[in-house]
Amino acid sequence: MSNLVLYGVRKVFRSRRGAPVEAVRRMDLEVRSGELVALLGPSGCGKSTTLRMIAGLEDVTDGDILIGGRSVLGLRPQERNVGVAFENYGLYPPLTVAANLAFGLDARRLGRARERRARIHDVARRIGLLDVLDARPASLSSGQKQRVALGRAIIRAPDVLLLDEPLSRLDAAQRDLTRRELRRLQRELGYTTVLVTHDQEEALSLADRVVVMDEGRVRQVGTPDEVYDDPADVFVAGFVGEPAMNLLPGVLEGGGPVWLSPHVAVPTDIRGAAGDVVLGVRPEDVILVGPDADRSGGVADAVAHVLVVEDLLECTLLTVELPGVERRLVVQTGPGLRAVPGQAVSVAFHRLRTYVFDAKTGERLR
Ligand code: ADP
Ligand code: MG
Secondary structure, three states: OOOEEEEEEEEEEOOOOOOOEEEEEEEEEEEOOOOEEEEEOOOOOOHHHHHHHHHOOOOOOEEEEEEOOEEOOOOOHHHOOEEEEOOOOOOOOOOOHHHHHHOOOOHHHOOOHHHHHHHHHHHHHHOOOHHHOOOOHHHOOHHHHHHHHHHHHHOOOOOEEEEEOOOOOOOHHHHHHHHHHHHHHHHHHOOEEEEEEOOHHHHHHHOOEEEEEEOOEEEEEEOHHHHHHOOOEHHHHHHOOOOOOEEEEEEEOOOOOEEEEOOEEEOOOOOOOOEEEEEEEOHHHEEEEOOOHHHHOOOOOEEEEEEEEEEOOOOEEEEEEOOOOOOOEEEEEOOOOOOOOOOEEEEEEOHHHEEEEEOOOOEEEO
16 A cells, blocks of 8 residues: 655646636645545535546646655556546446456456456455346446446555545435445555545545645645534635534624624633634534523523524524524524524533634634
């Protein structure tokens, strides 16, 4: 297994018509040997372009890409020993599953027919395709097709495995299952892997580390816990997490509180800065305190009005309105909470899990 290093990698698409597009702005990243790193971001942020540059399907405009310590820029895709699986499968319809898998084998090192068959058999067994080796792609389910694409990517034991939205075509139940299998397989085989996804849940559940991207820029690199609990900026804060973090415009006063309106001040530990900010708090970090707590214990930050109550399986989501605050607040509580629209509830913001961002730059203030 090898590590993968991206050093100042940039990609500018130029066309005769229109302005150049800077799809990847300057990316520095090391994927350690055996690690699974997810590139996560909204559509168009440069994830696939990054993957295609690593695979050699796209030239880099600037920078260098190293696999196992050696630059691969001069190498053609077949020479880089990377395994690639894209979301649209890329299977050959007239060929059987076995023949499709064989296409992933290194043409220069095909070996004897018997070895080839053994390798196909081994991969098919690992990813649950033994029963359909003689079938053609048209007769397969979308889950099976995605497995064939994956099998073709791993069959040559690549140094680096590159997966672009590998589970996007599956329905929810299949996706959960395949996700777990993919993780097991990646661990078992120890492949250095880069996985592209726009699905934050997929990134958080699969990856050792997540690279959050936006408009060609890396916003944060961290473990799933780090990007969830310690977002570097307002973009990461809003993109990672479901239901999304509440982001409320406010004014930070010198002494620490953020004023969301003339009636609502949320205490924070931030000193020395003042000005326009965005206050971030996840729905599960807004605490409902007893109706009297604000008077007796002084713990509540505000009394809110309940607008919407959504009973979900594991929790209840409340949409509430804070006095004088335009943006609504979503609160997640345990199941079985009895709240009705129109009711008043006291809310407190979890002090250690309230984030403040500079309104202009989006940077986190600490
Ligand atoms: P993602 O995979 O994150 O959705 P992409 O890497 O596919 O995003 O695209 C990033 C940006 O580069 C987008 O603005 C896209 O329109 C642009 N882009 C991608 N491929 C090309 C191309 N071949 N020519 C011109 N622009 C492209
Ligand atoms: Mg893409």
